[in-house]
Amino acid sequence: MNTDTTMNEPAPVLKLTNLCKSFGGLQATRDVTLRVMPGDRKAIIGPNGAGKTTLFNLITGIHPVTSGQIHLFGQDVTNWPSHRRTALGMARTFQVTSLFPKLTVIDNVLLAIEGLRPTKFVMWRFQSSYKDVYDKAHTLLEQAGFLDRKDTEVRNLSHGEQRQLEIVLGLASNPKILLLDEPAAGLSSGESTEMAHFLMKLDPTLAILLIEHDMDVVFDVADEISVLHFGELLETGTPEQIKQSTRVQEIYLGTD
Amino acid sequence: MSKQTIKIAAVVLCLVALAVIVPRGNSFVVLLVTRALAFAILAMSLDILLGFTGLASLGQAAYFGVAAYLTAILANRYGFGLHWDFWLMVPLGMLTGAALAAIFGLFAIRATGTYFLMITLALGQCVWGLAYRWNSMTGGDNGITMKGGRPQFGLDLTNDVTFFYLVFAFFAATLAALYVLVRSPFGKSLLGIRERELRMKILGYNVWLHKYVAFIIAGAFGGLSGVLWAHTNGIITPETVVLTTSVDALLMVVLGGAGTLVGAAIGSAIVFGLREFGSTLVPWWQYVLGAVYVLTILYLPMGLMGVPERLRQWRATQKKRTTKNLASVPS
Amino acid sequence: MTSILRKRLAPVLMGTALAAGLAMAAPAGAEELRIGYLAPLTGGLAQTGIDMRDGFQLYLDEHGGKLGGMDVKFIIEDEQGKGDVAVIKAKKLVLQDKVHMFIGGVLASTGYALAPVSTETKTMYIPSIPAADDLTQRQLKDFPYLIRTSWSSSQPHHPLGQWACDQGYKKITTIAADYAFGYEVVGGFQKTFEDCGGKIIQKIWPPLGTKDFGPFIPTIKADVDAVLSLMVGPMPAQFIKQMRGAGFKKPILGGGTSYDEFVLPFMGDEAIGDVSALHYSAALDTPKNIAFVKAYRAKFGKVPSYYSENNYTTAQWLDEALKKAGGKFPGPEELIKIMVSIKLDAVRGPVSFDDMRNPIQNIYIKKVEKKKMFGYEKDELWNTVIKTYPNVSQFWTYGKEKFLAQPVYNKDFPPCKFCE
Structure with missing residues (x-):
């Protein structure tokens, strides 16, 4: 809630220190060090298999790290389970849509809102009796332009709509940091532009x-771009710098 | 909201009809419906796991059996639970079921899919083995016949009709309680886990804990079912806790429609009906039951509760076809 | 709204309609003798159940479907070999079909399950196979409507223990299925064998349904004079094959079900010479038995087992009793009184009731032999009677009071004093 205090805090929202991960013999993440400050818009690019999603899975606690540390809001969360990290104010979306397909749009959002509320354990009252949760879900859906489809089962939405809903779910818990795993994956170029605009409109704090794979989205949204190659951060800079970098063009833009 | 009201009204109407019609039937029908209702509580408890949480348990008979044995042992040895203390036996049976589920859950909840199935199966069979081998306590193969009859506390439950009303009341209460549960924030979280467990973790849910709590709740209602079953049948044998009982419950849920609660009850009614009457009519009744199961799984993945939905889809395609045909008729 | 109604209401209504439909299906009562018959017709015991039913049916067919002049309505229910199923089926027979009596069950546990139903519903129950000792011993007082036309588990095995002792066997190992029936058979044998001076030096309990005796056979002590086995269902044939295959040369004795006519056809020549005890042998050389075996075999294509004979005799006993009652059902207490007073010349030999409603009957010590009998062409295994103990009661020679003062035979009684 209190974005102002975070603003004033010197501590970074997310800090990765010498993060490593290997699957058997494969080193998927090598010595990654990264800081995300409040309000930062950072992007990580890299060719397929560079270890981008693995990095997200480490940050969110889906995979345990091999070595290194993860700090969220100044706390060492390296060995925490996913749900506790989320509780600190982190949210993420998935490259492959991970919604609740047989539930309605509003039920999806309600689940996302309840995730960080103690009432998620209440079993003697109807969910529908929690007016505040409902109102919040309404607001979120209204903002995203989903209100007319709130009772549609998610599996009946179009792919583009599902990608958008992914982000709505990510925002539902009022996170202070949002990890977006290829939000424009599988979208048409028109839809990608729409997605970029949607992202740019989000709370600046x-x-x-x-x-992201889609460079247009990356260049629109991010202030700073890092390049990941074979699990290693090669270069970091502004979109302009990255565009100019010959090294990046060699390993990434050139091969794309 | 009005949708909900209609659904609830429909179920209540059917329950009232059941309560009015059944006692007018012959006494065997009363007994049969009582059995189906008592067992339906077990099936509904399993539906919480299978239909709402996505956990296919093959060990639900364990809680049912332990509570049933406890009821029979306490009644035969100490006369406990045969008078007003029946009202203590009910929560005690539920607690026992819950406690056993709490222990089993520690082993089972870690696993998913087939592994969960196998672990629950193994744990369930442990209880069966105990019932079978612990002769001095359970009577082994012979089982326990409840010598004291059914409880009497102002109400004389030895009367089959009175007992039917009691079991009916427990059934209705369970249905109501579980209905509230599945529509509560906790119940919704179970649906989320069924649909996409990983997402639930990322949304901040302690998925393990939610599953564990659901497992314990299912155990408690399994225990309730067991207490009633002991008094319905008057005899508890290792057959009561054997794998087939768990499988029966599972098939009832699938037959009626997983994730509907009412479906579990309908499944129970149909299986009991087919079994008791089918077996009298035709010697190959088991094949009938088998065919019903297979056809349900193949053509009605939503179970019998999905039949109207299927019919509507069918009618819609029919309509489309006729309009198409009409359009193609040259004018 | 109507669509919602249809969607949610229809299945629920269907269920209610089904229940209502069932409620209407009540039977009408006619003047006839209605007998409910419980036998396993599906599951592992199905073949036993068919033997039972065929035995009863044969008597009915031979007597124009009448018992004591009454038309019999014979209602068969499948009890699946499970006690709790038997209970609900019995209740169905009593409540819905309004039977005058119910007969049957196979397992001892089923007998224990059904007896309380007879008390509760005040309906006559004849356990025509279930042999649990206490049904007609320590628990009989709880079952006023029960009368047993078959046997008690330990009844044939008291004489078998005596006989084994008389053969000069000193040390015997028992190997028996691990359940109540096994305990009672072994207990009866041990009691008389040890009272006579023999020693049971080892008791082995393979689980019910064991087919691989590999882990058990090597543990049998080398210095025994003989082994007593009690096997049921598919176990006996496997047990003998594996025992002899393992090179065991000493005599093998068997409890009744180890070598009855039900399992003999599944056995090979390795069974020849083994000795067992029971209250019936199909090889009994009496005109009555020869006629029975021939009629049964002609009709059903197999040699009758004690399952068949016991039920045939049950029908015969009822026939005589109902004749005496004047061709009508006189009520359960009265009919039991009449039955108890009848001494029957049955297929298995002379039978009568003791004062605890269990038969007093001949016990046959039988040896498996391969030969032709009764004019049949082929060489077959038969249970040749080598000794008859006449008029054996369930209390053997101990007397009722003394016998009932001891606990029912179980895994720990009689204690295994000589086990090392």
């Missing part, structure tokens, strides 16, 4: 860490 919200920190965003973005993995």
Whole structure:
């Protein structure tokens, strides 16, 4: 809630220190060090198999790290389970849409809102009796332009709509940092532009860490771009710098 | 909201009809419906796991059986639970079921899918083994016949009709309680886990804990079912806790429609009906039951509760076809 | 709204309609003798159940479907070999079909399950196979409507223990299925064998349904004079094959079900010479038995087992009793009184009731032999009677009071004093 205090805090929202991960013999993440400050808009790019999603899975606690540390809001969360990290104010979306397909749009959002509320354990009252949660879901859906489809089962939405809903779910818990895993994956170029605009309109105090393949979206949204190659951060700079970098063009833009 | 009201009204109407019609039937029908209702509580408890949480448990008979044995043992040895203290036996049975589920859950909840199935199966069979081998306590193969009959506390439950009303009341209460549960924030979280467990973790849910709590709740209602079953049948044998009982419950849920609660009850009614009457009519009744199961799984993945939905889809395609045909008729 | 109604209401209504439909299906009562018959017709015991039913049916067919002049309505229910199923089926027979009596069950546990139903519903129950000792011993007082036309588990095995002792066997190992029936068979054998001076030096309990005796056979002590086995269902044939295959050369004795006519056809020549005890043998050389075996075999294509004979005799006993009652059902207490007073010349030999409603009957010590009998062409295994103990009661020679003062035979009684 209190974005102002975070603003004033010197501590970074997310800090990765010498993060490593290997699967058997494969080193998927090598010595990654990264800081995300409040309100930062950072992107990580890299060719397929560079270890981008693995990095997200480490940050969100889906995979345990091999070595290194993860700090969220100044706390060492390296060995925390996912749900506790989320509780600190982190949210993420998935490259492959991970919604609740047989539930309605509003039920999806309600689940996302309840995730960080103690009432999620209440079993003697109807969910529908929690008016505040409902109102919040309404507001979120209204903002995203989903209100007319709130009772549609998610599996009946179009792919583009599902990608958008992914982000709505990410925002539902009022996170202070949002990890977006290829939000424009599988979208048409028109839809991608729409997605970029949607992202640019988000609360400016919200920190965003973005993995993306679609360079237009990246250049629109991010202030700073890092290049990941074979699990290693090669270069970091402004969109302009990255565009100019010959090294990046060699390993990434050139091969794309 | 009005949708909900209609659904609830429909179910209440059917329950009232059941309560009015059944006692007018012959006494065997009363007994049969009582059995189906008592067992339906077990099936509904399993539906919480299978239909709402996505956990296919093959060990639900364990809680049912332990509570049933406890009821029979306490009644035969100490006369406990045969008078007003029946009202203590009910929560005690539920607690026992819950406690056993709390222990089993520690082992089972870690696993998913087939592994969960196998672990619950193994744990369930442990209880069966105990019932079978612990002769001095359970009577082994012979089981326990409840010598004291059914409880009497102002109400004389030895009367089959009175007992039917009691079981009916427990059934209705369970249905109501579980209905509130599945529509509560906690119940919704179970649906989320069923649909996409990873997302739930990322949304801040302690998925393990939610599953564990659901497992314990299912155990408690399994225990309730067991207490009633002991008094319905008057005899508890290892057959009561064997794998087939768990499988029966599972098939009832699938037959009626997983994730609907009412479906579990309908499944129970149909299986009991087919079994008791089908077996009298035709010697190959088991194949009938088998065919019903297979056809349900193949053509009605939503179970019998999905039949109207199927019919509507069918009618819609029919309509489309006729309009198409009409359009193609040259004018 | 109507669509919602249809969607949600229809299945629920269907269920209610089903229940209502069932409620209407009540039977009408006619003047006839209605007998409910419980036998396993599906599951592992199905073949036993068919033997039972065929035995009863044969008597009915031979007597124009009448017992004591009454038309019999014979209602068969499948009890699946499970006690709790038997209970609900019995209740169905009593409540819905309004039977005058119910007969049957196979397992001892089913007998224990059904007896309380007879008390509760005040309906006559004849356990025509279930042999649990206490049904007609320590628990009989709880079952006023029960009368047993078959046997008690330990009844044939008291004489078998005596006989084994008389053969000069000193040390015997028992190997028996691990459940109540096994305990009672072994208990009866041990009691008389040890009272006579023998020693049971080892008791082995493979689980019910064991087919691989590999882990058990090597543990049998080398210095025994003989082994007593009690097997049921598919176990006996496997047990003998594996025992002899393992090179065991000493005599093998068997409890009744180890070598009855039900399992003999599944056995090979390795069974020849083994000795068992029971209250019936199909090889009994009496005109009555020869006629029975021939009629049964002609009709059903197999040699009758004690399952068949016991039920045939049950029908015969009822026939005589109902004749005496004047061709009508006189009520359960009265009919039981009449039955108890009848001494029957049955297929298995002379039978009568003791004062605890269990038969007093001949016990046959039988040896498996391969030969032709009764004019049949082929060489077959038969249970040749080598000794008859006449008029054996369930209390053997101990007397009722003394016998009932001891606990029912179980895994720990009689204690295994000589086990090392």
